[in-house]
Amino acid sequence: MLFRRVVIVALLVMLLQPAVASIELTDNIQLSGFGSTAISKTDNRTPLFISREIIDETCYDCDTVFGLQLDIDVVEGLTASGQVVKRTQDKWSDPELEWAYLAYEYNDFEIKAGRLRLPLFLASEYYYVGQAYPWARPPQEVYDSILGFTSYDGLSMAWHYELSDGLQLTVSPYYGFERLNEVELGAVKLEFDTEYMAGLYIDLVGFNYRIHSGFMQAKYQQRPSPNTEKLDIYTLGAEYSYGAWQWMAEVEVDRIQANWYASMIYAFDDFSPYITYGESHQSRKSKGVTTGVRYDATSRISLNLEYQMIFSVEEGNRGQFVTSPLAYAESSDVDLVTFSINFVF
Template sequence: MLFRRIAAFALPMLLLSPAMAAIELTDNINLSGFGSTAISKTDNRTPLFISREITDEACYDCDTAFGLQLDVDIFDGFAASGQVVKRTQDKWSDPELEWAYLSYEYNEFEIRAGRLRLPLFLASEYYYVGQAYPWARPPQEVYDSILGFTSYDGLSLAWNYELTDGLQLTVSPYYGFERLNEVDLGNLKLEFDTEYMAGMYVDLVGFNYRVHSGYMQVKYTQRPFPITEKLDIYTLGAEYSFESWLWMAEVEVDRIQANWYASMIYAFDDFSPYLTYAESHQSRKSKGVTAGVRYDATSTISLNLEYQMIFSSEEGNRGQFITSPLEYSESSDVDLVTLSINFVF
């Protein structure tokens, strides 16, 4: 099962190829794909989660994502990779080019240039591959903290060093050039004209654990309310497995907010029940508890059933909603039920 391979920490292999069940078109060209969809429903009319907007009406496409990835080995360390994704916020007729880059590997170093995935979080490289993580969706307290932006246009350099036989260190600085990003918050469309972004992540991967730390500085102008800001973002995440248990935790901190979660998963046979607790502070204020179970139907298909409760300690605070629930004359608390299916090919 893919989840058990993750729990056993075959992570470097996963990060190189999120959709692991690839179709070999030629000796040096592989095509792979992945998808997720769900039935989601809350007990609150206020749209919940950026890029998903789940409400009290049963939604059959709020969590739908589908992607295709093409990997090409060119020659002697040179490779190319492209990934097109219909994200949760996209129409089927308007998918997004999530990454498209050229890479070159030489000894312990790898250089990438093009459109790349922002490496801030544990699940960043496979964020849209629902089959690759235990929940129906990654904890939104952390993964929504940068408004759902997942890629940048620029360069990265990775140094992969084997400290011991079972311990690998990766240090990777990166730089992103000017780019315009847009996000919809209900009826409000925000534009972020990014002048640059620069950062670094450090990964430490052992046999049964992984520690990921990230830093990014971004300078941008926000519209329609013209504000130019420079923001420093810090992240730290860790996962550890022992026998049938997997523990995961992450924290994201910047000048305007602080978010974190902790999750524990227990795998037996084809079932993996899990429990997650999460909090958001400062600009978003909420606490959340998620209980669910994952069922691995096959090595490439899984289902999730989960129940989530999110509480806000401040009436009218946006929390994990896309706007204040006062606009809908609703409570600041919300319950969410999700039944999802994930697959890779």
């Protein structure tokens, strides 16, 4: 209940101070926040999307997210940051500590230690901030490919280098220590006892484009099995803007699946219509088309109206569902309608 009270206070502050992007508690401490909620409904009884489980009954909280972030300038070059998030799968009384780390910058290098965000995808750093991306939710073909895991406990080092005016390269290796990761697939809870996560990402950022590539290896046991397995994950994403147009595409590949999407967005005035096409192969087999429009009511509040069609490539395959639709005697195809609102402060 305490977290819900903090949410109410933060929302009141946001409404009373519409021009403030964050709240300065002191000269070196800032509080900021973000949130999303939606009305969503499918035409299929089978729960759709990990951690959201949208069905054919109108859902008012399947996409609800709220987060608070505290940033502290400790001394010159040393900062601390913490982020608490009520994710879609969490109760208001039990939010998740998404990140909590110390960061030190020296010249072109940055070192972080603590709980950090997994840097596999284009939107990884702001995955829970619906205001930061064009869709009602990131394309699930790619962003559900690692079962919704978004953070690790460990260390990272980043090297930032300006290749030329307006072109910056970032190379960042990272290492995650042992941790138990859990995810619920309907009534089934999966437990992954991760021995380590180790990876590297490379970012190339220009004036109107960004290319992001990532690699991660995880060594783990899926309880109760005693067998230890390794999984190598490769990702590649790119975004490009030209005038009112924006294009985004990402691919994720590992030994059990391959997933990708491509999206096109056009912005005029405060409206941004978009269309996205995505596919999943091997362990999940589906194709999906999403059309929608985003409306920026203010610089910090946006709304999305979205219609999504997902088609199964193989009858009975889980696809983007939480479980096989055969368990519900349902079709393997599904249509989804979403109306969402996002905000930041």
